[in-house]
Amino acid sequence: MSLDRTSSVSAGWTLLAVCTAALILPLSFSGGALATPSIGLDLGAGPLALTWITNAFMLSFGSLLMAAGTLADRYGRKRMFVSGVGVFVLASLALGLAPNIVWLDGLRALQGVGAAAALAGGSAALANTFEGRSQIKAFSLLGTSFGVGLALGPILAGVLIEHIGWRAVFVSGALIGVLALLMAIPMMHESKDPHASKLDAKGTVSFTATLVLFTWGILLVPSTGWNSAPVIGMLLGALVCVLMFVRIERRVTRPMLDLSLFRYPRFVGVQLLPVATCFCFVVLLVLLPVRLIGIEGRSATDTGLLMIALSAPMLIVPYLAGVLTHWASARVLSAAGLLIAAAGLLLLSRVGINQPTLEWVVPLLVIGIGTGLPWGLMDGLSVSVVPKERAGMATGIFGTTRVAGEGISLAIVSALLAVLIQRHLPSQSAGAAQYLATGDLSQATGVAQGLEQAVLGAAYLQAFQVLLYGLAALTVAVALLILWFLRQATPVAVAELSEATSDCEAIVNAKCKT
Incomplete structure (x- = not known):
């Protein structure tokens, strides 16, 4: 132009x-x-x-x-x-x-x-x-x-x-x-697409309802249990809505999500990357402040400074990932990054309650560096693994997977942490687990029926360690799946695409090409 x-x-x-x-x-x-x-x-x-x-x-x-x-x-x-x-x-x-x-x-x-x-x-x-x-x-x-x-x-x-x-x-x-x-x-100048399609209202409503019902159902598990009527009702409702969504998208002329793209194994593999980064990185942006402030009693300022060790690598590593594609494939770099992040999660599991700040820095840096490698390559991979004429819709699906997946992963991990804490507390004090999972130690103490804060803190730490083990295992599993799904060469050089590493690129390409 x-x-x-x-x-x-x-x-x-x-x-x-x-x-x-x-x-x-x-x-x-x-x-x-x-x-x-x-x-x-x-x-x-x-x-x-x-x-x-x-x-x-x-x-x-x-x-x-x-x-x-x-x-x-x-x-x-x-x-x-x-x-x-x-x-x-x-x-x-x-x-x-x-x-x-x-x-x-x-x-x-x-x-x-x-x-x-x-x-x-x-x-x-x-x-x-x-x-x-x-x-x-x-x-x-x-x-x-x-x-x-x-x-x-x-x-x-x-x-x-x-x-x-x-x-x-x-x-x-x-x-x-x-x-x-x-x-x-x-x-800013105004611009429109004269050939833009109408809003897929039915698809939007059914998709939103699916996410809301599923998330709500998962969040109810710690307080009501898996077998409760509200949880079963919410999850069944989510299942009905997702089936409606699939049916709607198959019938509309210009679907919000082109489900046929999931026939490409490499495309499916790329969708796993944001899933892994959600569970090994994004959830920590929420869990760690809750632990540091609510459970360990650190100040908000100290917690913010400590969190820089986790997030600062995102300023540099995604760009370096694009440079490294000159010597290694995006497939190998993404898998290697996830394995590094998994190692960081295992290191983090060894950090006890009220440990010095330096004990936190190395694990958080390792997680941030490891996550930064696939983070910098995902957007380019999302368009490189499908035919060129399908790139717009492919990036649209990827962007939605990335953002919506963050909300779902947060719900799952929050509920799982509460359930794990319950298992490390006496049955009569199980109600305290929900408060501990949200960092409300004072309320947890009030409903814990005589348990000291040290005991509650120990239960939280044990549950947090088990959770980190699970997140590390999930991250390793996705890394191996990435190596499998992306084992074929991609048709577009990822090095040329990975320079634009923002979340926005996925949405932009989808909308300006449809």
Whole structure:
């Protein structure tokens, strides 16, 4: 695309606005996790309600991502971006005033709606504004923005929580969003796709219902058990909804998800990569602050600083992964990275309660470095393992798998941790396990019927160690499956594709090519 001076200025401001908005998405994720113990103490919420602080955001974000992309193409990329950031800002400001946990969880879901619209609209606007190498550089900068937010979000959230309060975390996100709007509204050009398809409303509703019912059912397990009517009802409802979704997608002319792509073994293998990174990395962004603040009593600032060891490698390693493809295949690098992350999880399992900070740094760095290798190659692999004409839909599926998978993995791991804690406590004190899993040690002590905090801490540590063993085993298993599914050469050189390593690239390609 040849840009005159006016359009060059507009393109620059568009990129800056979208990158600014991208900072608040990881901040909202990690900030909500860091704030959970403080929110529990302030609002007096129960364990199930506290788990929805993060899950509500991730579920609405992941389930609406592709629908937002369709609306952006149909009604305008700028309009969708501005509307999404606007909803995010209003929801964030309202979170700063939330009177109780019910309002807070609902507003977090609304935040996720805004995040989906902002990401889909902003990334589609970049795809329309830039072409060729300029587009690759634009999305590389966008990926860097996500990395900066992921790396610095915990420390910013920690400082705000400790010195101002947990509400300041959400208000700070709103202020960054306002800055993005001030750049986007006057400078971003509007663009649409005249051939954009209509919103697959039935597919969107059935897909969202599947995720919500499944997640809700899993989160109910620690309190009601697998055999309870609510759990069975939720999981059966999720099964019915997913079957409806498959039937809908097979019948519509332009489906939201082209299920025929799952006939490609290599495509299936690529979908396993975000599953592995969710369980070996993303869940730790939530579990570790809960443990460090709620169980071990560390300050929010110290916890934020410690979390940098886990997230900072994401600023460098994904780029290095692209460079390393000149000497090793993406298949081998991705599998090797997962094995390194699994080793880091085993090292982390050896860290006891109230250990010095240095005991944490090495395991967290190893996990971050290992995860960074497949993280930097996944987007390129998602388009390289299918025929070129199917690349758009392939990246759309991958993006949804990645974001929605984070919400599902959080629900599974949170419920599993509570169940494991129950097994290490006397039967009469099982109710304390749910509070321990959400980092509420004081409430756990109150319902533990005389058990000392040291005993509760020991039960938590044992359960946490078993959980890490399971996550490490799962990560190793996926690494081996990746080696199997991706054993054939890919038709596109991944080295050329891996430069744009942001989550947004998957969504953009899907929407600008359909």
